[in-house]
Amino acid sequence: MLTFVQVLDFIGTFAFAISGIRLASAKQFDWFGAYVVGLATAIGGGTIRDVLLDVTPGWMTDPIYLICTGLALFWVIAFGKYLIHMHNTFFLFDSIGLALFTVVGVGKSIALGYPFWVAIIMGSITGAAGGVLRDVFINEIPLIFRKEIYAMACVVGGLAYWICDLFGLEAFICQIIGGSTVFLARILAVKYSICLPILKGEQR
């Protein structure tokens, strides 16, 4: 039987893969290229985290992520032209994925005995590095470095997780609060167009 977390994981993976596949389609990638970019978006963050933590990347132990990315590719091939009308749905799914992936990354690092400041970085890498890899593959400047609160939502959620832990709350509660914080930070930032200042250095 599927657990609630597995359902969220599936939704998040699907949404991340869709985001990669859509950007690949805008660059005229073939089906294979789109699949790889979708996969990198979905599992790239977790893979970089697991390489840094020196554990076996999650997708190498369960083919669900490959299958889920395959379904996302099929979805874009079959329903691509309707996707634009589902913008809000996918924004929601993507935010769910961001929240879950962050919490999974923080939790995994804590379980391996790393301090919280490492865990928050690992949570942010899990949530946001897949999108960086996607943008490198399609040869664009990573979106998350220039626009919108995205990885910052992971950092804020990770901090919320930490604070809950400092107050002695149970791991389960910490995860719920941490994940909700990521989700809300992301939603509110987009709704109210909250963004970080642009860095202005010397003129060039």
Add this chain to the structure above:
Amino acid sequence: MLTFVQVLDFIGTFAFAISGIRLASAKQFDWFGAYVVGLATAIGGGTIRDVLLDVTPGWMTDPIYLICTGLALFWVIAFGKYLIHMHNTFFLFDSIGLALFTVVGVGKSIALGYPFWVAIIMGSITGAAGGVLRDVFINEIPLIFRKEIYAMACVVGGLAYWICDLFGLEAFICQIIGGSTVFLARILAVKYSICLPILKGEQR
């Protein structure tokens, strides 16, 4: 004494390095930059595979790959202007490298106890990820995402390897058939201009 596989490995490494060095030369890289791009093309796939499999990258145990890339750089410096007439030879060498690297990647993963679906991905990474790294370094969209059957040949060859294994054939036979399938798939795809459909999503 050199084994047959070592000769193939040398040919493949040389061809991959040449491909990286030539593209670097088109972008006005200096000798050092061209060497690094050639090396990344030749050993990048195997290195990413070995990092994911958590074993020491092959090139760190034997300097032959560095030497081979050095010879490739010397070759391009000395005979660069004749290279264009040797297009067919290098296409052949490149296909030999692709076939061998795929089989080595699949075999290594199986030997480490991974299931076949992981091994096929590792074989494809071994064969094709070096070219992706090359294209990231020269700041182009990875060629294999947009044109020609390349990594798909690795996947098809990996599947052939798997099927042979399911029929209980010896590892050696599986490798010969798997590698030949990669080689033929690549040659036929180019000869008959077989390619995957381009993904068309929504208009932008």
Add this chain to the structure above:
Amino acid sequence: MLTFVQVLDFIGTFAFAISGIRLASAKQFDWFGAYVVGLATAIGGGTIRDVLLDVTPGWMTDPIYLICTGLALFWVIAFGKYLIHMHNTFFLFDSIGLALFTVVGVGKSIALGYPFWVAIIMGSITGAAGGVLRDVFINEIPLIFRKEIYAMACVVGGLAYWICDLFGLEAFICQIIGGSTVFLARILAVKYSICLPILKGEQR
């Protein structure tokens, strides 16, 4: 109490982070993006080295690199417009960082039992790969592949380290001479505009 090496490490990290943050600011990155690019420039080389050597990346054991990058970001935000007048200072700091990081990379590899040719590559990766990562993130062709002696200074310093070791000198002396060689090679190359030949292949 801070040791002399720690002071050099801090100076080098700060200079590397500044270099990443300045290039990010020229591309209109936000504060978060600039921080990530600065961090990648400062710790990227060491992280890639440690992943290849299969040890825990240094920055995951000590938050000093994160703090140092934060100070660099603050510095650029507060004093950005004066930075251009401090060009020579930062060139000096950057060269100190390059020298120290190379020596640390060589020493760490030797201590893990790798042969010197691997150690020299690891030293060069430690010194120069962060800058490659920076340039990939800002979507430019890596500077070190096209201009100036940079990674070559690491290679030359690594060779000097090796030669000292062959003569049976103490590790400490090897490190001083290796580091000084990197530093001088870099300074002299810029002062006298020494660079490697550009690779010219076939016309395209």
